Amino acid sequence: MQITLNNIVPTPLKDTLLKRKSDVWNTTQNFSSNDWIKIKAPSGTGKTTLIHILYKLRFDFDGSLLWNNISTNQINETALATIRQEKLSIIFQDLKLFPNLTARENIELKRVLPKPYYDASAIDLMAEKLGVTHILHQRTGLCSYGEQQRIAIIRALIQPFELLLMDEPFSHLDKENTSIAATLIAEECIRRNAGFVLTDLDDDNHFNYSKQLSL
Amino acid sequence: MxxxxxxxxxxxxxxxxxxxxxxxxxxxxxxxxxxxxxxxxxxxxxxxxxxxxDSTANFLVINKEVNNNTVNATILSNEVLAKLKEQPFIEAVGNISGGRFKASIESLISSFPFYTDIAFESVQNEFIDVNTKDWNWNEESNFIPMIIPNMFLDIYNFQFSISQGYPQITPDALKMMNFKVNLYNTNGQVQSYIGRIVGFSDRISSVLVPQSFMNWANEKFGNNKTTNPGRVVIRTKDPGNPALVQFLKDNGLTTDADKTRFSxxxxxxxxxxxxxxxxxxxxxxxxxxxxxxxxxxxxxxxxxxxxxxxxxxxxxxxxxxxxxxxxxxxxxxxxxxxxxxxxxxxxxxxxxxxxxxxxxxxxxxxxxxxxxxxxxxxxxxxxxxxxxxxxxxxx
Structure with missing residues (x-):
């Protein structure tokens, strides 16, 4: 999986973004399965916008976005679903869990949407590593943000992928939990030969980044 | 899941x-x-x-309408007969052939005396609604089988017998009676035979005899002119078919209107x-x-x-x-x-x-x-x- 950005500038942020230099906006940039990329940016500079553009959730931008050298405009719903099921996984900043489903069901949904990459037992293994086994049966609407974030991480890792998008994935976790989660993410990426794009506010050493960019 | x-x-x-x-x-x-x-x-x-x-519903007797123009000219032409056979809603056409000889019939019983001139008609068996083993005739037969319209018996039982003071007759009793049938050749010479009623028809309002008898009698007593029939029986799937009714109207033909009531x-x-x-x-x-x-x-x-x-x-x-x-x-x-x-x-x-x-x-x-x-x-x-x-x- 490779994502190519060609002079992308989000329309709402156009005026401010064109005034300053950026490693991503209005340039050409490639994110591929070989890269572990960290994008650092302060609040309000379009981190979430970028992740959403990369995931084909937003279309309000100038420039062009390519997935595996195909313009995302040409990718139909079925192909889009297949890519999201098999090649491109994501951890949203706002987590996007179904509040009425239990934690396990939220993860299970993503496991069975594609042809399953892992057995159901993988959920328990990952939950145990991240210390959320006790809330698996709970509706996520009742879980704390920290717990929800770990569920969202497991959900992203339960499916097959070649590239993982992460939007401030540790924002609700303490240092120790962050490090455990990062280790799990790294393991899963290595296991799949997958790359990732991670956005965050500050510098960190959670991963062995291959590229660090600023927005 | x-x-x-x-x-x-x-x-x-x-x-x-x-x-x-x-x-x-x-x-x-x-x-x-x-x-x-x-x-x-x-x-x-x-x-x-x-x-x-329904014995009457699917068979219609068709003839030309008798009016001032067609009086004495009601024979159906070959053209009309061919047309009838062509119609998709007509499944079969049976010619009703009439006798070309004079005939009379009289009673052999004194308590039930009658004499009347009569004319016979015949039609192929498949168009007849009476099913009886007596319905055949050859030169060796003891009697001539006849089928008369049900209506005749009704007329006798409910009008004639009452007004004349004769006893009413059941269909079965009538079937057991023998009648004298007189046939006249063209010179007026008569020969008598025994006739018997073997059934009653709702379909054709004629005195019917078997086709074989009709052929024989026509040859023996009749003139030699063969003519087209004046009436035919048709079999149709649907007597209520408006196309049929229209066809009859267009060709100046008529039938028992009651039978098209189904429409x-x-x-x-x-x-x-x-x-x-x-x-x-x-x-x-x-x-x-x-x-x-x-x-x-x-x-x-x-x-x-x-x-x-x-x-x-x-x-x-x-x-x-x-x-x-x-x-x-x-x-x-x-x-x-x-x-x-x-x-x-x-x-x-x-x-x-x-x-x-x-x-x-x-x-x-x-x-x-x-x-x-x-x-x-x-x-x-x-x-x-x-x-x-x-x-x-x-x-």
């Missing part, structure tokens, strides 16, 4: 009342439509079925089935509309969930097949219920009419089942189209 999860996410119970309304509406619509088809099938069966063949009954049945049809179709339309609205409502009420599912990578196909599984089975259920209901009605009808010697099928016709399947396909298509449309709107 996926569907179990989707079921928890997409609640299809959003508009329960609407769903029940649509459900009831669709059921009534289906029952009406299928009932209309079943009624039509039953009616066709009554009209054309073997066990119900009036049929019109009534047609009106009833048409009303049932149209009502059913309109109701089906509304039910489909409500169903579509219900699907739209369900999808709209789960808009966020569906959006999130698509965001997470659920394919439209997965969602559609899930929703189809939620919405479509009730339709199958409705169709089955409607079919069962009509099957029960049909069976009751069968039992009810059987007591009156009217035979309709015990089971529903396959047209009804085919119609049910077609409606089911329509429902499937409407469901699918609605789901596809509204899912698409949610991306």
């Amino acid at each position: 996926l569907f179990t999860l989707l079921k928890k996410i997409i609640k299809t119970s959003a508009g329960k009342t609407k769903f029940i309304m649509a459900f009831v509406g669709l059921s009534v619509a289906l029952v009406l439509i299928l009932l209309a088809i079943q009624i039509q099938a039953n009616y066709n069966q009554l009209l054309h079925g073997k066990s119900n063949t 009036k009954y049929r019109q009534i049945v047609n009106v009833i089935t048409n009303v049932s049809w149209v009502t059913g179709a309109v109701m089906l339309l509304f039910a489909l509309l409500v169903f579509t609205l219900f699907i739209q409502l369900t999808i709209a009420s789960c808009k966020n969930e569906i959006q999130l599912l698509i965001t997470l990578g659920a394919s439209p196909k997965q969602l559609q097949s899930f929703l189809m599984k939620q919405f479509f089975p009730p339709n199958i259920f409705i169709v089955l219920i409607a079919l069962i209901l009509i099957a029960v009605v049909q069976f009751a009808l069968f039992a009810l009419l059987k007591a009156q010697n009217i035979f309709v099928s015990k089971f529903i016709s396959y047209y009804t089942i085919i119609a049910a399947v077609i409606v089911l396909l329509l429902l499937w298509w409407v469901n699918k189209a609605a789901i596809k449309k509204y899912i698409k709107g949610k991306e």
Whole structure:
């Protein structure tokens, strides 16, 4: 999986973004399965916008976005679903869990949407590593943000992928939990030969980044 | 597993009342439509079925209308006969051949004296509604079998016998009597034979004799002129067919108007089935509309969930097949219920009419089942189209 950005500038942020230099906006940039990329940016500079553009959730931008050298405009719903099921996984900043489903069901949904990459037992293994086994049966609407974030991480890792998008994935976790989660993410990426794009506010050493960019 | 999860996410119970309304509406619509088809099938069966063949209904005696222009010229031309045979609604044409000799008949019993001049006619056996082993004749036969119109006996029993003070006669008694039949050749010489009535016809208002006798007698007593018949019997599937009535009118032909009365009954049945049809179709339309609205409502009420599912990578196909599984089975259920209901009605009808010697099928016709399947396909298509449309709107 490779994502190519060609002079992308989000329309709402156009005026401010064109005034300053950026490693991503209005340039050409490639994110591929070989890269572990960290994008650092302060609040309000379009981190979430970028992740959403990369995931084909937003279309309000100038420039062009390519997935595996195909313009995302040409990718139909079925192909889009297949890519999201098999090649491109994501951890949203706002987590996007179904509040009425239990934690396990939220993860299970993503496991069975594609042809399953892992057995159901993988959920328990990952939950145990991240210390959320006790809330698996709970509706996520009742879980704390920290717990929800770990569920969202497991959900992203339960499916097959070649590239993982992460939007401030540790924002609700303490240092120790962050490090455990990062280790799990790294393991899963290595296991799949997958790359990732991670956005965050500050510098960190959670991963062995291959590229660090600023927005 | 996926569907179990989707079921928890997409609640299809959003508009329960609407769903029940649509459900009831669709059921009534289906029952009406299928009932209309079943009624039509039953009616066709009554009209054309073997066990119900009305002896008079499907055979019509046709002749030229006798008026000032056609007096003494009512022989049917070859052209007209050929035309008759060509018509799609006429299955067979039987010439009624008349005797070309004079004849008279008289009683052999003094207590029942009568004498009358008479003329014979004959027609191929397949057009005769009397089935008896006595209906054949050759030169060795002891008597000439005759079939007389039922009407003759009625005239005797209810008019003649009363006014003349003669005893009434049962059909069976009449069949046992021998009559003297006198045949005259062209020179006026007479030969007498024994004749016997072997049956009574509702179909042809003539004194009928077997074809073999007619051929023999014509040759022996008649002149040698062979002419076309003046009357023919036709067999038709549907005497109420407006095309037949029109054809007769166009060619100056006439028939027993009473026999085409079926066309009036049929019109009534047609009106009833048409009303049932149209009502059913309109109701089906509304039910489909409500169903579509219900699907739209369900999808709209789960808009966020569906959006999130698509965001997470659920394919439209997965969602559609899930929703189809939620919405479509009730339709199958409705169709089955409607079919069962009509099957029960049909069976009751069968039992009810059987007591009156009217035979309709015990089971529903396959047209009804085919119609049910077609409606089911329509429902499937409407469901699918609605789901596809509204899912698409949610991306």
